[in-house]
Amino acid sequence: MTEPRTPLESEVPNIVGFLNKHLRASHDWSIAAEYPQVFNVNNRQNLRIIGEGENILAHAAIKYLLIKNILGIFKVAAIGSVVTDPAHRNQGLSHKIMESCLQSAEQEGADFAILWTDLYDFYRKMGFELAGTEHSIVIQTAPPAVDSGLKFLKSEKVSPDAILRLYSQHTCGTMRTVDDIRKFLSIPNSRVYTAWNPQNELMAYAVEGKGADLKGYVHEWGGGVASLLPLFAHIRRENAAPITIIAPLQAQNLIRHLKDWDVLSNEGFLGMIRPVNYDNLFFKIRRYARQMGMNDFVLEKTEKGFSIGRKDDLATLSSSTELTRLLFGPIAAEQLKPEFQKLFPIPMWVWGWDSV
């Protein structure tokens, strides 16, 4: 049995076949169509396999995301499609593959790694912790129709430039090109809804479903609140069942308006997060603290753990888990000194099209 390695170009179709067999057995599309930027030639260096002859025994993929927010640009290693062949499980293969992914993420200068899973304890042993905040708002009944003057369409044949224009207004999200959006629009089993004004300008968009995942979940949206609300109401009317809008913590205005309707609202986690390069990550946070006037703000790794606070008033966090929860939340405001409430949690969000 070999160590984790990058596959050859000729092995990529084999990987896709392996993943389709184990993760998409009951679907009639390929996982490669769901994650157009993960299983393509340009990302081959970021795939990891353990093989035996021609057979793939275990696999994981990294997709590097550049996430922009008010603090700057974060390089994030999103890890997904972690699978071991059932006949070779419990032999430590996934642990080895994950170690290799994290090592690569460190070398690539990623600030942190993120993944989406329900195997919390499995990944906790590798330093990941549930962190960040995700609001999900279930629109239970169709809101009353109001005349917004907008026309609604359900079609993925939308100009990627127009979507990108609205997407770019988000204060936190992955940096994307028109070509990225074009590829995302062709993900199978996904419904793209758009709202147009009488001048035929795109005012809002919302995407529900993504391949095998996120059915009934609107995981991507953009546009002004005044256009998004009638669009969401329209989607709920079209849908025979409740729909769930997923939103970042910072979308407070939208969330407040949605709560006027008959909704169920739930606060969950963004994902499982593990810092990778503390120096990179801390540098950005210290810089932001300075911009906010805290010139003596300290955040550094020490022998005992992590030192955080003002120069003459430092606290020590002994575990990286505590640190992850402080940096990304969720953390109750009253647990933080007032001066740190505007610093933490740092706004972080991964839109649905970018999840792996």
Ligand SMILES: CC(C)(COP(=O)(O)OP(=O)(O)OC[C@H]1O[C@@H](n2cnc3c(N)ncnc32)[C@H](O)[C@@H]1OP(=O)(O)O)[C@@H](O)C(=O)NCCC(=O)NCCS
């Ligand atoms: C989850 C999954 C990837 C784990 O793969 P795996 O190769 O069996 O994982 P590992 O062998 O590294 O770890 C599994 C267990 O074996 C144990 N183990 C680790 N090294 C071992 C070794 N050398 N010998 C025996 N057992 C070992 C681990 O401690 C772990 O136990 P734990 O769950 O109590 O931590 C695999 O079950 C799978 O493919 N599941 C289906 C797809 C899936 O759910 N993927 C996760 C999506 S995020």
